[in-house]
Each structure stands twice: as C-alpha cells, then as structure tokens.
Amino acid sequence: MPTEPAKSVGIDLGTTFSAIAYVDGVGTPRAIPTSDGAYVTPSAVYIKPDRSIVVGEAALEALRERPDRVAVNFKRDMGEKFYSEPVGGREFSPEALSALVLKKLAQDAVEALGDIGGAVITVPAYFGDARRKATQDAGRIAGLNVIDIINEPTAAALANAFHTFLAQGGEQSDLSIARIAARAPSTTLVYDLGGGTFDVTVIRIDHNDFEVIATGGEVRLGGIDFDKRVVDYFCDEFRRRFGIDPRDTPESMERIRNTCELAKISLSENPQTVLICEHLGRKMQVPITRGRFEQLTADLIARTQISTEMLLEDAMLTWDRIDNILLVGGSSRMPRVARMLAEISGKEPEMAIAPDQIVAHGAALHAAICDFDRTETPQATGKEKRLDFDSAATDAEADKEQQKMQAIMAPTKATAAHAIKLSDVNSHGLGVIVRSAIDRKTVNSVIIPKNTPLPTSRVKLFGTEAKNQRQVRLRITEGDTRDPRGCTQIGECMIRHLPKGLPKGAPVEVSFRYDSSGRIHVKAVELTSRISADVQIERESGFKKIDLDRMTDAVSELDVK
C-alpha cells in the first residue's frame, strides 16, 4: 500500500464547547484530545494585550481577569457582521473568532495525527443559509479544506448508528459503511440540547439513507440559559443577605457563573450541592437541591417540550411513529430532560455515547466516507479528472470509446462507494413578497415551504398589480411567516421592459429551484409576453473573496495557543 493519505477530520463547532475527531486505522471514530488532555475545547478566545491569542480552557480562565478581552458564545452571532461586544477594543466578526477556535482544534489534530486532509464541520440543522456559509468561511479563514458542512443531528444519528452497529458485533474495520445502518428502517428523534442552541430533528434511517424529515428547535436556548437561572438564584440570595447585588460588578460575575455551571453539572449526578461564592470580600454558601434547580428551569425545559411537540405536529407525526429518541449535547444529561421526554412520548430516551463528542464522531465518519470515496475508486476519479481538465490533451480518437465507458461507469462506482446518503431538507421557507389578492396586504408568499426535501423545485403563479405595469420586482425571502417582518430578504429578481398595455393581473410565473449544493435558482416569466428574468442566489458569503484571503493570511500568521 502506498503512504497513507492525510486523514480527514470532523469538527463539532459548538457554542460553548467544540470537539474534533477522526476515524482511526481500525475504523472507530475517536475524539482528539487537546494539549491538556481534554476531549472538548471551550469555544472561547482570549486576545492578549500583546495581541497573541489563547483559545480554550485558558481563555475561559482569563475571562475572570479580563472579561473585555475574551469572546465567548460567538456562535450565536454567526451570520451577523460583528460579535456582540468589541474584544480588546476591536470589533471581530463571528467568523474570525470561530476560525481561531478551528485553528486551535486543527493544531491539536496535527499534533496527534500528523497532516490532516479535509474537514467536515457541523452546524445546527436550524441554521439558515447565511449562517452555514459563515461557518464554511470560518473554516476557510482557519486554513482548513472544508469538504462539507453537515447537520449536527444527522452527524449524531450517523455516529449512533455506527456505535449500535459495533455493539451488534459489526466489524470495526468495515468501512464499506453501507452495513453500519443496515438494519430495519427506523425513525429517530434527535433531541440535542447543547450549550447555546437546542435542536430537535426527526431522521429516518433506511439502510444507507439518512433522511432528515423535519427539523426545529431554538437558536437561542441552551445550557448557558440554565446556568443563568442558577446565577440569578445565587445573586438574589446574596442581595437578600448583604444588600449588594453581585450582578453590578462584572469582575465577580465570571467566578459566580463558573461556580453555578459546575453546580448545575453536579446536580445531574447528585440530589443536592452547595454554591460557594465570594463577592467583594463577602463569602456566601447557598445550598441548592435538584428539585429547586428543576423548578428554576421548568420553563426552559417547557420551551424544548413545546418545540418538540410543534415539530411533530408540523411533520404530522405521532409518538407511535418514532422508534428511538436520541439524547445529544451535554445539557441533555440533566435528568429532567429524559424524564420529560419519557412522559410525553411513553418511550425511554437513549443517551448517546459521550453526548458531547458524538457529533464530532459523526462528522469524522462523514469525512471518512468522503476519503473512502476518493481512495476506493482511484481509477474512476482519475478518469473523471482527466475528462474534466485534460480532455484537450488526450489522444481523443483512440480514447473516445474508453472515455465514454468511464463516464458512464464512474457515477455508479462513486454511488456504490458513497455508502451513506445524507438527504436534507431546507430549514427555512423560501418565498417572495407579494400583495395579497385577498386582503391587499403586503405578504410573504412561501414557495418552497420549510422541511421540503432537497433538491426541489416549485412553481407559483402570480398576477401583475396594476394595468400597464412595465416591470415586476420580486423580493426573495427566507422565512415562514405570512408577515414579511418574520422574513429576511435574500435576493431580488426584476422583470423589466414589459410591453405596453398589459392588463392588471397579467400572469407571472415564479419558479424556485433549490439544488442540493444549496444554490437557489429563481426564474420569473410574464407569460403573455414570455419576458423573463432569473437570478441565482448562492449561500451568500459575508465577505468578498479578497477580504477572505486577507483574513486567511492574517490568521495563518497568528500564533494560537
């Protein structure tokens, strides 16, 4: 065998913690430890006064001393221009901050594996296109070769299916991964309560096919919200006793927050614990029981319950059609989560093996499949490349038949090797802003509803608004409400130079095509004159290419510790 190619890695870029994993020589996904031996890295970035950069545990520690120089939870701002607060007096984009975390993870991976190949990064299924693109950009800025962006729940389901496959006596080295999921078709609900986001997804697994049926959740609900409740509880007690509110002093807050988070984690194992914190020289002990904690956070659990029930209602599913419930994310360790799900579903939820690493495991498996795809079909890929890039240089006459054969054969081989199909749905509706014929209000008319399997195309007919209208302007939106305020405009398509004298209500056909690479093609045709306009919307990058390159260079020169 020739020298082993560089291994590709899978990265779970989380709100509070990130993890990186690879598939080892015998085919098991493994998380890669950081330099201090932990398997997860806090998604925190400390920009030191000397402008060197520290990522991870040490950055979290620095949060106590220099809260103004440490950025955390920036995943929540992904897709926006800047991170919520300036760091060290400067504004940073969430992409740049994420890139620094990715760079640290990649460094740890290089340390452990030698060179790394491509990287698969996961995002919440709930992320819209802008934020997926931003994540991809973060990978590029970090100097990674991003081979794919996949959904966290899909990754978790994939890894879980693989672990089940092993538990049932499957061969670890069997990288013809087709067999991983070769069991009876099943429908899994993945409940992923992470540090900053909550995702709930229904995935149908049928042999090699991982199909996302529906996805929902909350972008701004996670473990940190549970921490906040404990923090408030402590601070209220402190104020009652000493008449001072620690929340007025940011410097003390980091330590209190940290203590409260540890207490929360401890309450998942123990029925009670004690919060011991100090503020302005006054030390206070506040005992807290699991019951009290669950009371303080009952509404947060209720929110995840509402989202879960809404998802089933939307997908027109009932609990009897769900075979498994898979718990993912560190926060789903809270016993109340499994209890709530058991109560509403009548089923026993299954805790993922290493719930905070499983997403990275799945991403690594997906990356391995991509690698496997490349290495197992060298002939086919070689020929494909030649067809694509070198066809002018080949001995055309002699090779023509051969080429034709290869062109026909290659896709079949590729499909066979691409053992697992990950089908997706769009997480947000796509539509256009129109004036409703029914009530004359400006409304968003959804053309591709959310949770439609991709690729897809849909057509809808509209009419012009006025007599003798000469142009039609279509504002293309992402969002699911009829109310345009619930949507974001993602593009525009304009039909110009319509002939004079068109009646009011002249038919305008609008077609949307959403391909599997995430590109949206919009075409509008005025049907009587056949005059049309079209536009292609790519997952828009927040950066120009040149800025991206500049940032990539800047980050590559940075020393990240």
Add this chain to the structure above:
Amino acid sequence: MSNKEQNQTPDAPIDAYSEYLELAEGHRPPHLYQLLEIELFCPHPERIEQAVRRQFRKIKPFEENPDRIIRELIQDVMTHIATAKTILGSAEQKQEYDDRLAKALKIDRDEILRSRTAARPPEHSLTIIAGPTQVGNTLKLLPDKMVSLGADPHTVVCLPSLRMAPKQATIEQEHGRWMLRCAGENLMTLVNDHRCFERRLQDDDVIDLVGYRIRFARIDAREPSRSAIPPPLSLVIRSGPSVADPLMNLLSPASVLIGQCDTSLWQLGGKGVSTHHAKVQADGAFWQLRDLHSEGGTHLNGERIESSILAHRDEIKLGPYEIQVRLRK
C-alpha cells in the same frame, strides 16, 4: 423603497406583546390567560396546551429579528409562554395562580366559572355534503379541539383526494368563535363560493376544500322538512380522461360546479370542458342539471340541454366525459 414600514424608530419602547403576538392593548405584562388569549380561568387542559403552541408559533418566526433589543424582548415573550405552560399545566400551580389572579383582579373565580356553564354556547358540527367519499359524515365540534382537514390519515377529518394537500385547513375556536384557516396560501379554500385564507365561520356556511363541500351548522338547527329534499345523488364517470376524483356524491342542499377552473368543486380537465361548464343543484325534491353556456354544451341522454331534471341512470355527456347519474333511495 417600500421597506420603510420595517425600519421602526428604535427609540420608541416596543411592546412585543402587541407587536408580535398581536395581543389587545392592556396591562403589561399580560396575565397568563391574556397571554394565551383564552378565557379567564380556562378549565380545559387541552385548550391551554393548544393555545401555548398557537402563541409560540405566532412569536417564533420573529426570534431572529436583526435588532438585538427586539430579539431579547421576543425571547422574554417566549419564556413567558413557556411559564404559562408550566403553571397552567399543573393542577396545583394553576389553582394557586388562579387564586392570586382572582384576588388581584378583585373577582370571584367560582362565580365566573358558574355563570359560564349556565350560558352554554351553541354547539356546531361539520357535515360533508359533497365529495368523492365520506359524504353524509358529521363531526361534532368540541370547543377545546382543533380540527384539521386534509388528505393525510392523521388529520381529524381525512378527505382522501389527489387534489387535497396533506393538511388543507384547520378549524378551531378562539374567543368563542369558530375560525377557519387555510393551511397554506396556495391551497384553495372557498367559503360560500368566495376564496379566503382565514375566516370566522357563521351558521350554515358552506366550505369548499378542493372537491369536498362541507357545511358548518348549529347542531340544534332544524333540518328542512323531509319531503322537500331530493335523495342523495352520485355522479360517476364512466369514460373519459383520468381525473383525480372519478366520483362525486351529493347531499341536499349541496350544489356542484363542474368545469376546468380550480374553484370548481368537481374539476374536470381536458378538451371540450369549459372553465365553468355546468352546475348540478337541488330544485325542490329533484336534482337539476344546468349548462352554464359552455362552448361544447352539456348533453343528457344524447340530447343537448340547457337545463333538466336528473333521473336515475341518466347519462350525461360533457366534453370527453360520460357520466352516469345514480339516485339513492
């Protein structure tokens, strides 16, 4: 540009409850029953659950508002709704909350609940009066149950048809009124022959859902006297191009419009069928077939007609379709 209405002045304090949840003006924050827009002290757990999801659905699309302040306000409203679920969903907590609320509002809770049961609102039902199947079936509407209508077997009123969406419409009670909502904007829903998206139903309204006609009526309403109604009618396509529903059943007082137009209750495509081709409606104790000045005409037993009474085993020819008439005794 027309984006003006979206750029609100950030200085004005924003009331997320009225702005995004469309609650009536009033005390802020609203009490939990105002928040869920249900009757004060509502004793029905199912109705509370349903209202929680309804309000959550209303506010959720705005959670990604670009304005950070608004986003936080929306988060607060979402948490508030979840609080309503936890408090009103637990019998003890609800009792405690209701007592406190009654005291704060200076009203007698038991008195309110008693007077409410005394004046019982009229009960309503849905009856399918025309369509390919299910005709004659009646569903009593319960105040705390949302009724979904569509082709999916999991809908409350399942209406199998190739033209029907999995979920076509919903009917639920809000503030004591029955509201019909179309489940998607491109879905065809007509009430009394007018297209609508959302509508408050009134007694004897007739709802058309692609190929099915449904009557909304009070349960205690008197049926018209028996002698005056024609027997149930079935129209069966014997030959012609394939259509979504080759069978149409009718109960008086339904009428059916036949044509190409997608507002027709019985949509028949193909050459020779006009947009609005013909209509079948009750006329005293008989069914009457009327041609609507169609181009190709309507033929009954081989003869072109303008209007005629239908008899058992009559043959209608309409464009490429041969349709048999069946009257049930």
